[in-house]
Amino acid sequence: xxxxxxxxxxxxxxxxxxxxxxxxxxxxxxxxxxxxxxxxxxxxxxxxxxxxxxxxxxxxxxxxxxxxxxxxxxxxxxxxxxxxxxxxxxxxxxxxxxxxxxxxxxxxxxxxxxxxxxxxxxxxxxxxxxxxxxxxxxxxxxxxxxxxxxxxxxxxxxxxxx
Numbered sequence: 427x428x429x430x431x432x433x434x435x436x437x438x439x440x441x442x443x444x445x446x447x448x449x450x451x452x453x454x455x456x457x458x459x460x461x462x463x464x465x466x467x468x469x470x471x472x473x474x475x476x477x478x479x480x481x482x483x484x485x486x487x488x489x490x491x492x493x494x495x496x497x498x499x500x501x502x503x504x505x506x507x508x509x510x511x512x513x514x515x516x517x518x519x520x521x522x523x524x525x526x527x528x529x530x531x532x533x534x535x536x537x538x539x540x541x542x543x544x545x546x547x548x549x550x551x552x553x554x555x556x557x558x559x560x561x562x563x564x565x566x567x568x569x570x571x572x573x574x575x576x577x578x579x580x581x582x583x584x585x586x587x588x
Contacts, residue, residue, distance in 0.1 A: 428493045429517050432509070435486045436524040442482060443531040446475035450538035457545050 449471050453460075460468065490509075494501035497512065510521045571577050 428489065428496060429509075429513055432486065432489045432493065433517065433520060433524075435482060435489055436521070436528070439479065439482045439486065440524060440527045440531065442475055442478040443528060443535065446472060446479065447531055447535050447538065449475065450535060450542065454538055454542050454545075457542060458549060 449468060453468055453472075490504055491501040493509070494504045497504070499508075506521060506525050510518050510525065513521055
């Protein structure tokens, strides 16, 4: 039955969103404290969840299209709210639960992503400011050549020295 298949997809979708939310919450909790390797692994897990969600959404859209055909409706107008209204109990209540769960998860994910992104942006601005101070300090003070002689010109750094 198409409604049971849709229910299974929504269950998968809630699980994937829950996984993404958990990783975002972990990232927020450990914001700026993770090693580069841990940060990379966390990014990979988040991309995994995003890819899972995209795949599930594509399958769900196809399922809704088939359901719309069966009900002789325009698939673009068949929302989960409409499916809830047309579904028999207990499926209607289960779909309502999925709707609430997904709505809540998406709101939490957006909040966590915005907050973590703002924190990362602030750290980048601090790094830029530090680099600007270092750059100005180098311009103001005389430096020495490799031979040990005082240089009056602004030093140039090889790209490998950074």
